[in-house]
Amino acid sequence: MAEARLADVHRHARSLLTTAGIENAELDARLLVEWVTGFDRLETIRNPHSGVAADVLARLDAVLNRRINGESVHRIIGRRAFFGLEFSLSADTLEPRPDTEALVELALPFLQQRVAENGVADLIDLGTGTGAIAIALLGQVRHLRAVGVDIAPGALVTARDNAHLNGVSNRFAALHSSWFAEVTGGFDMIISNPPYIRSNDIANLQPEVAMHDPVLALDGGADGLEPYRIIAAQAESYLRANGAVAVEIGFDQRIDVETIFAKSGFALKGLQKDIGGHERAMLFMKL
Incomplete structure (x- = not known):
């Protein structure tokens, strides 16, 4: 032409x-x-x-x-905005999506309060991917420190790059781990946007997701709830006194996730809807 x-x-x-x-x-x-x-x-x-x-x-x-x-615009371009910041993408990461901003909004007041009380706060982000959740919070809370955990080494490279891109690399550490397997120490908050799609539903998702997003970051097991069981069962061992757990959920998972955390002695303390009006983020604390 x-x-x-x-x-x-x-x-x-x-x-x-x-x-x-x-x-x-x-x-x-x-x-x-x-x-x-x-x-x-x-x-x-x-x-x-x-x-x-x-x-x-x-x-x-x-x-x-x-x-x-079927490849999304943002995956083609290789970057996407989230919570007012720019994030690079890679084959091992999901795109940070606007719905997940609900999780950041829910976690933010708690972390600001912890910093006000103690001068500093520590966050661990399980399944960090691009690092968007942790980095967005680091950008909002000056004396917050964060560890981003992921099972995919490529995701950790991307998260480190994004921390540098957004000027918070001195307060962000990346850890290769399957959930808590390699985690040590205590944290004021555990946060996660875990895989929550039912295994059999992945093939029926939009082509942008089913064909191009990493399956590890989507597959939540047969009922989509397995990651929540892992987090709820182990979270107490890594939380400081009066710490909190914040998680993103699927649009129809609120009751199931609340039940899972209740069985491990956690009470629901906060709920945030996404831009579409769906219950999208939950905050728990020990009873």
Whole structure:
């Protein structure tokens, strides 16, 4: 394809994604065109007749085909915003999604109070992935320290990079561990967005998730609740006095998760809904 005008490139991208039935085709097209061409939205408005070279158009078509084949925009671009910060993604990490901001919002007042009382607080993030939860909290609470735990070494590399990217690497440590297996010491809060999808449901998820997200970060066992059982059973051994556990849950898991924690002597102390109005985050403390 010969050189094309920027405005026409946007129309071409929108048309391809719309015809393919991509949800939010207009937004996805704009983000991908901006990423590939280097022309941001303001440049497109000011100079719609700017030329886009043939080799750039070829790269754009390849990227648009990836989107049509089910890869998400953010995974293609390799980064995503979360809680006002930017995070790099990798094959071993989930994308941090807006629903998870509910977990950060629920944990934040507790951690701020612990710092106010003690001058410092320690957090452990189980299944840290990109590090988004821990790093977002570090960005909000100046005297907080965090350990990000993950079973995937590649995720830990990404989390360390994101801690550096967001200026909190001096307060973030990454630990290779399956849940608490390699964890030592005590913490003011244990936090986790664990895998909570039922094993048999993974194949039926949106292609962006089922085909491109790491299965280890999705699969919560036969009923989707196995990680909560592990966390609830072992959390007390790693919590300081009056510490708390905060977890993200699936939209229909509130009663089951509350029951699991109650069996280990924890009481529900906080509940946060996500942007869609679903109960998404729970905070527990020992009775």
